[in-house]
Amino acid sequence: MNKEKLFYLITYGCQMNFHDSEKMAGQLINAGYKETNDLQQADIIIFNTCCVREKAEEKVRGKMGEIKKLKDNNPSILVGIGGCMPQQEGVGKKLLRQFPFLNFVFGPHTLDVLPALIEESNEKQVLALKKDKGDVPILPVKRKSSFRAWIPIIKGCENFCTYCIVPYVRGKEISRPMQEIIEEVNQTVKEGIKEVVLLGQNVNAYGRDRGEYSFPLLLKEINKISGLARIRYMTSHPRDFSYNLVDVIAKLDKVCEHFHLPMQAGSSKILKKMNRGYTQEEYIELIKYIRKKIPHSSITTDFIVGFPGEEDEDFSQTIKVVEEFQFDSAFMFIYSSREGTPAAKMADSVPQDKKKERHNKLMNLQQQISLEKNRRLIGKDVEILSEGSSKKESELIMGRTRTNKPVVLSGFLPPGDLAFVTIKGANSHTLFAELTETP
Ligand code: SAH
Ligand code: SF4
Ligand code: F3S
Numbered sequence: 001m002n003k004e005k006l007f008y009l010i011t012y013g014c015q016m017n018f019h020d021s022e023k024m025a026g027q028l029i030n031a032g033y034k035e036t037n038d039l040q041q042a043d044i045i046i047f048n049t050c051c052v053r054e055k056a057e058e059k060v061r062g063k064m065g066e067i068k069k070l071k072d073n074n075p076s077i078l079v080g081i082g083g084c085m086p087q088q089e090g091v092g093k094k095l096l097r098q099f100p101f102l103n104f105v106f107g108p109h110t111l112d113v114l115p116a117l118i119e120e121s122n123e124k125q126v127l128a129l130k131k132d133k134g135d136v137p138i139l140p141v142k143r144k145s146s147f148r149a150w151i152p153i154i155k156g157c158e159n160f161c162t163y164c165i166v167p168y169v170r171g172k173e174i175s176r177p178m179q180e181i182i183e184e185v186n187q188t189v190k191e192g193i194k195e196v197v198l199l200g201q202n203v204n205a206y207g208r209d210r211g212e213y214s215f216p217l218l219l220k221e222i223n224k225i226s227g228l229a230r231i232r233y234m235t236s237h238p239r240d241f242s243y244n245l246v247d248v249i250a251k252l253d254k255v256c257e258h259f260h261l262p263m264q265a266g267s268s269k270i271l272k273k274m275n276r277g278y279t280q281e282e283y284i285e286l287i288k289y290i291r292k293k294i295p296h297s298s299i300t301t302d303f304i305v306g307f308p309g310e311e312d313e314d315f316s317q318t319i320k321v322v323e324e325f326q327f328d329s330a331f332m333f334i335y336s337s338r339e340g341t342p343a344a345k346m347a348d349s350v351p352q353d354k355k356k357e358r359h360n361k362l363m364n365l366q367q368q369i370s371l372e373k374n375r376r377l378i379g380k381d382v383e384i385l386s387e388g389s390s391k392k393e394s395e396l397i398m399g400r401t402r403t404n405k406p407v408v409l410s411g412f413l414p415p416g417d418l419a420f421v422t423i424k425g426a427n428s429h430t431l432f433a434e435l436t437e438t439p
Helices: 015-030 054-073 091-098 111-120 166-170 178-190 215-223 243-251 268-273 280-293 312-325 352-375
Strands: 006-011 044-049 078-083 104-106 126-128 148-152 195-199 230-234 258-260 298-305 329-334 381-389 396-401 406-410 418-426 431-435
Touching: 006 015, 015 044, 015 078, 015 111, 015 148, 015 195, 044 054, 054 078, 078 111, 091 104, 091 126, 104 111, 111 126, 148 178, 178 195, 178 215, 195 215, 215 230, 215 243, 243 280, 268 280, 280 298, 280 312, 298 312, 298 352, 312 352, 329 352, 352 418, 406 418
Parallel strands: 006 044, 044 078, 078 104, 104 126, 148 195, 195 230, 258 298, 298 329, 406 431
Antiparallel strands: 381 396, 381 418, 396 406, 418 431
8 A cells, every 4th residue: 555655755954863773664565564765755754853942943843934934734744753853752742732733743763663653543543652572673774885884783862961952852772782783784895885984873882781782892703704894983082992892803804994073071070060071181192002002093073162150261271272283173062951951950151243253263263273183184195085076176077085074086896895085185174186007
């Protein structure tokens, strides 16, 4: 009966969420539905949402006007909201009340029942939210990429950084059995995958809940898989990123020289209020060690500006760290108060225009540094993994260095191919290159 039904999936948030969407698509395709990229054609519209900042939620709410119009024209369309946003305390029910045209609401712990839910929602509005069941169900996956596979290794987060909603919506840390992960990687490599990205809110905690394995051990095992070219992982927590892990990575040829280590703030006082579990000095020691052991590595980070209690002096410490330690790139976020987190109860002391001013200052500084760092690569030969045609200009090829920098070039290089290129130009975000001449 659903043979002809088309679904349209919109995803917000982190890689974990994008991978959850691949699991939603996998299940729906197995149940006989087809995916469409055209919202106007869709019989089923699913939002996979994020709630890490208010903006992420606003985007979804902002879309509801358009959806209502579609439904007014064609009431048989089914619309659902899933992901982290409805998983927040009381939010799922509120969404159904606020947007009565919604047919189903579900969360990260109920994506395994999606096809049944859709069937049921033909009859009535359904709310399918559960507490974490404590496992990582194996579900069919429809991967978006033919050369890169996202592989979840641990779900949940128990760090409870005081600003963050993730532990409340994603539950306890639960690691997948190591053998299961290795089998999945083996399988994807047989299907032509060249790069895996091991996913978790805190990958360094892998195995901690089981006591049998660890993240370094997992990397060593995956590094043995022949046919695989690159291993990436995200996200790391600086507190749990041991020196031993750096030593292990230095010896593993497939693990890329890219370290994404969210610092969040330069001031130890703010880091303490954030419950990050490290000081400015400890963070700096870690990146110094990485640079000593693996000199050509890139280091990227995240910062939050305007956290409650952040004074000019605290912010200037963030600036100082950025100036001195020269990250390759950084994501900068304006603090967004999330209901139910400890920080939401702290006085949101930094006025909005001050937050914006700090955000701009930090972004401008980082842009300058990223540009300088990228320019230093001009003339160098680097390996890239092709991602096929560039999104912006289809006659150009886009690839990534092992250090995770995007590279654009002309020529023919099918997605998944590795090649050496010579860097000819750079801006703060992208490198421009030519295929390296072989003598
Ligand atoms: N587990 C990952 C991803 C967390 S969300 C990690 O720990 O890095 C990604 C980034 O969003 C965080 O690193 C943080 O910089 C930012 N973030 C999280 N909560 C936020 C909030 N309430 N306001 C602003 N930025 C936030
Ligand atoms: Fe949020 Fe902190 Fe967990 Fe990252 S480590 S998901 S910032 S609580
Ligand atoms: Fe957002 Fe949920 Fe990921 S809140 S950052 S989609 S874990």
